[in-house]
Amino acid sequence: MKATENEPVTGVVTLPSGIRLVTAQGDLPAVEVSLPAATALVYLHGAHVAEWTPAGQKPVLWMSASGAFTPSAALRGGIPVCFPWFGPNLSDATAPNHGWARISAWTLTAATLEGPDAVLTFELAGSHPDSTGTAQPVSLRYTVRIGATLTLALTVRNDGAAPVSVERAFHTYFAVGDARRTTLLGLQDLPYLDRTVSPPVTASAALPVAFTGTEIDRVYPMPRVVTIDDAGNHRSILVGDTDAAQTVVWNPGSTKAAAMGDFGDEEWTQTVCVEACNVRDQAQVLAPGAQHRMGVTLSVEPEPARHEPTANTNTQPHQNAEDPHTMERLTRAIHPGDILPTRAIQFGEGNFLRAFVDWQLQQMNTQGLFNGGVTIVQPLAGGLVAMLEEQDNLYTVLLEGKQDGEEVQSHEVMTVVTGTVNPYIDYEAYLALAENDDIEFIFSNTTESGIVYSAADLRTDAPHASFPGKLTALLYRRFELGKKGFTLIPCELIEHNGDKLKETVLATAAHWELGADFAAWVDTDNTFYSSLVDRIVPGYPKDRAGELCAEFGFEDRLIVKAEPFLLWVLEGPQALTETLPLAKAGLNVTVTDDMTPYRERKVFLLNAPHTTMASLARLAGVETVRDVMLDPDFGPLVHEEMYEEIIPVLDLPHDELAAYAESVKERFENPFMHHELASIALNSASKYKSRLLPILLNFHAKNGTFPPRVTLALSAILLTYSGDPSVSVTPVDSAEIIAGFQAAYATDAATPDAYVATILADTTLWGTDLTALDGLVEQVSAGLASLRDRGVRATLADLSVLA
Numbered sequence: 001m002k003a004t005e006n007e008p009v010t011g012v013v014t015l016p017s018g019i020r021l022v023t024a025q026g027d028l029p030a031v032e033v034s035l036p037a038a039t040a041l042v043y044l045h046g047a048h049v050a051e052w053t054p055a056g057q058k059p060v061l062w063m064s065a066s067g068a069f070t071p072s073a074a075l076r077g078g079i080p081v082c083f084p085w086f087g088p089n090l091s092d093a094t095a096p097n098h099g100w101a102r103i104s105a106w107t108l109t110a111a112t113l114e115g116p117d118a119v120l121t122f123e124l125a126g127s128h129p130d131s132t133g134t135a136q137p138v139s140l141r142y143t144v145r146i147g148a149t150l151t152l153a154l155t156v157r158n159d160g161a162a163p164v165s166v167e168r169a170f171h172t173y174f175a176v177g178d179a180r181r182t183t184l185l186g187l188q189d190l191p192y193l194d195r196t197v198s199p200p201v202t203a204s205a206a207l208p209v210a211f212t213g214t215e216i217d218r219v220y221p222m223p224r225v226v227t228i229d230d231a232g233n234h235r236s237i238l239v240g241d242t243d244a245a246q247t248v249v250w251n252p253g254s255t256k257a258a259a260m261g262d263f264g265d266e267e268w269t270q271t272v273c274v275e276a277c278n279v280r281d282q283a284q285v286l287a288p289g290a291q292h293r294m295g296v297t298l299s300v301e302p303e304p305a306r307h308e309p310t311a312n313t314n315t316q317p318h319q320n321a322e323d324p325h326t327m328e329r330l331t332r333a334i335h336p337g338d339i340l341p342t343r344a345i346q347f348g349e350g351n352f353l354r355a356f357v358d359w360q361l362q363q364m365n366t367q368g369l370f371n372g373g374v375t376i377v378q379p380l381a382g383g384l385v386a387m388l389e390e391q392d393n394l395y396t397v398l399l400e401g402k403q404d405g406e407e408v409q410s411h412e413v414m415t416v417v418t419g420t421v422n423p424y425i426d427y428e429a430y431l432a433l434a435e436n437d438d439i440e441f442i443f444s445n446t447t448e449s450g451i452v453y454s455a456a457d458l459r460t461d462a463p464h465a466s467f468p469g470k471l472t473a474l475l476y477r478r479f480e481l482g483k484k485g486f487t488l489i490p491c492e493l494i495e496h497n498g499d500k501l502k503e504t505v506l507a508t509a510a511h512w513e514l515g516a517d518f519a520a521w522v523d524t525d526n527t528f529y530s531s532l533v534d535r536i537v538p539g540y541p542k543d544r545a546g547e548l549c550a551e552f553g554f555e556d557r558l559i560v561k562a563e564p565f566l567l568w569v570l571e572g573p574q575a576l577t578e579t580l581p582l583a584k585a586g587l588n589v590t591v592t593d594d595m596t597p598y599r600e601r602k603v604f605l606l607n608a609p610h611t612t613m614a615s616l617a618r619l620a621g622v623e624t625v626r627d628v629m630l631d632p633d634f635g636p637l638v639h640e641e642m643y644e645e646i647i648p649v650l651d652l653p654h655d656e657l658a659a660y661a662e663s664v665k666e667r668f669e670n671p672f673m674h675h676e677l678a679s680i681a682l683n684s685a686s687k688y689k690s691r692l693l694p695i696l697l698n699f700h701a702k703n704g705t706f707p708p709r710v711t712l713a714l715s716a717i718l719l720t721y722s723g724d725p726s727v728s729v730t731p732v733d734s735a736e737i738i739a740g741f742q743a744a745y746a747t748d749a750a751t752p753d754a755y756v757a758t759i760l761a762d763t764t765l766w767g768t769d770l771t772a773l774d775g776l777v778e779q780v781s782a783g784l785a786s787l788r789d790r791g792v793r794a795t796l797a798d799l800s801v802l803a
């Protein structure tokens with residue numbers, strides 16, 4: 001299975017000027033291209049593009065300084081051509097990883113100039129076994145068009161007598177300024193196969209892909225374009241115009257890089273791989289005589305030059321509404337303004353806090369009531385801080401919806417974010433926040449699973465993996481400096497989040513033996529408010545981004561869309577109404593001694609129906625909250641769940657609850673809201689526990705039966721997480737949690753009861769063994785089987801059969 005021996009290096013090719021044959025590293029022959037539009041170097045070994053640099057740009061491809069240049073091994077970096085299999089050969093463990101094409105000597109058969117570009121053609125012949133194991137001859141023709149863009153096209157032909165199945169990938173190593181400041185756009189919310197776990201599992205993520213030092217190895221469906229936001233080089237690299245079905249994203253991270261002989265220990269920070277490909281279930285089956293082309297185009301877009309505003313700054317040169325990338329990027333150069341003193345720290349750079357806390361602080365600033373900014377701390381290794389910095393921490397909040405029956409549409413550039421810190425990149429800058437006497441407030445939103453004490457956090461970690469670990473280190477630095485405490489206001493959607501946060505800080509302090517004085521200081525010098533937040537924030541309006549940017553007159557990659565409605569309930573001392581005068585600014589904010597009524601109303605009449613609809617309606621292909629409300633099956637489901645299963649078990653006046661339920665339904669029907677169920681489905685298992693399980697338990701305690709719709713939502717989550725091939729949607733959760741469900745299902749697929757019993761007995765998921773509730777396993781597995789075999793609409797049509 002190798003290229004035919006002794007193929008001549010070049011066919012009879014006349015090389016036009018600007019193209020020449022050279023002896024490159026390792027004495028390997030290569031084609032060197034040097035044209036006004038670009039320079040490049042392509043080794044005949046593997047037809048391996050090792051260098052491509054468009055004029056006026058830094059090199060786009062990365063090559064390892066530790067790589068070997070020998071005919072017996074693949075070159076590390078550039079663009080290896082993986083063929084005819086990707087990764088390990090599943091039927092021959094001795095075969096080379098990623099196939100034989102990248103370690104074979106190709107023939108240059110043509111070299112021409114077409115306009116400003118050079119077009120090189122390489123050919124290689126070999127063989128590949130058909131399904132019976134018989135070797136079938138195949139031939140490859142690879143064209144490489146080099147210019148301001150780089151276009152690759154690999155055509156494979158089956159010259160044999162039987163069909164063969166082949167995989168292909170352009171395993172491109174892109175050169176980036178710093179992988180830790182690089183993100184990938186265009187893959188958000190797409191399901192990917194995570195190959196860092198075994199067996200690989202399917203997952204997805206709402207945020208852009210970030211590179212943290214942990215290995216990333218994922219197979220995604222190929223979107224129209226993948227944008228590599230190479231912040232370190234102030235440019236974007238676009239991978240697009242492709243007919244490949246998938247893209248692999250790979251970065252070895254620090255541990256794997258250190259273990260690889262031809263990859264420098266720290267080189268993982270210099271490159272990311274984005275690989276247009278057709279692999280696994282997208283492998284090409286070629287009939288005898290058939291051929292197939294796979295191509296991709298790479299291009300570079302410099303980040304718009306930042307320049308001081310001049311008289312005609314506002315005349316935007318050649319704006320293209322379709323492509324916001326042609327517009328000037330939002331920065332303080334085009335949106336100047338005073339930078340206020342930092343008076344708050346915020347853990348979390350996600351959509352919610354930027355459209356909720358930061359928006360409110362800005363409203364107070366506009367009215368001269370707060371005069372302070374906020375520094376955002378990135379709580380996880382991956383995140384948006386790099387993107388915020390590119391825009392000088394500016395971004396637009398877009399409000400759309402109904403308020404008091406009137407349609408509202410407004411947008412405002414947020415200038416309140418005065419700084420950002422990524423503790424994973426600059427830990428000392430993070431701790432230094434403790435030295436700033438102006439800082440009084442600490443806000444956070446680290447999801448429902450963020451405020452969790454972790455014994456794994458060691459005092460010496462820098463940074464600590466958990467949020468409480470990070471926060472304790474910061475508070476301890478403040479304490480050591482003898483400075484005053486903070487007012488802490490978490491926004492995480494868990495009960496008594498303020499008390500919980502304090503508890504985890506004190507537990508961490510005890511674990512690190514920080515002493516009684518510090519514990520007393522945490523207790524007395526800091527005020528922890530519990531808070532309840534209520535605003536629907538769908539986030540980045542990706543479907544309208546181009547048109548909105550054209551309207552704004554600048555490119556903003558961090559627009560956050562939200563509804564006008566907002567409620568914030570803060571449980572704690574009334575003094576806050578003076579130090580943080582939100583209500584004075586006309587905002588719907590209440591400071592109270594007991595937030596329970598507000599919390600129950602919101603979690604059970606807004607968040608709970610959200611999780612029900614995300615779990616059930618996605619199975620029927622419904623995409624948004626509004627679509628659910630307008631749907632003949634799911635609209636009534638929401639109403640009935642509210643009025644027949646939730647309101648009856650809440651200990652609050654019925655009329656008040658009904659009024660709130662109606663305001664929630666109006667907000668769900670918001671015509672401007674494209675609130676994707678996929679984003680609500682994030683961490684559905686833990687959300688079910690906090691939002692719906694209490695309803696299920698109360699209803700059962702009250703009626704001795706289980707609430708049909710609330711219980712069916714649990715069936716839907718277990719089905720979605722099971723990995724059952726009949727299920728069209730993918731769970732959005734951590735790889736570990738999903739793997740747990742799929743492993744249980746793989747063991748008990750034949751008997752849903754057993755699978756359901758295994759999952760319901762898992763106290764780490766539910767906090768209690770739910771199999772103790774007679775009849776629940778049966779009702780949940782009956783629901784699961786009905787959803788799987790009859791479908792969700794048929795199941796909803798006759799819920800009584802499940803009880």
Ligand code: TA6
Pocket residue numbers: 074087097098171195217248249250273275
């Ligand atoms: O494309 C990602 C990947 O398949 C990873 O699994 C990793 O192994 C990488 O390719 C490099 O493979 P190589 O054989 O070049 O070491």
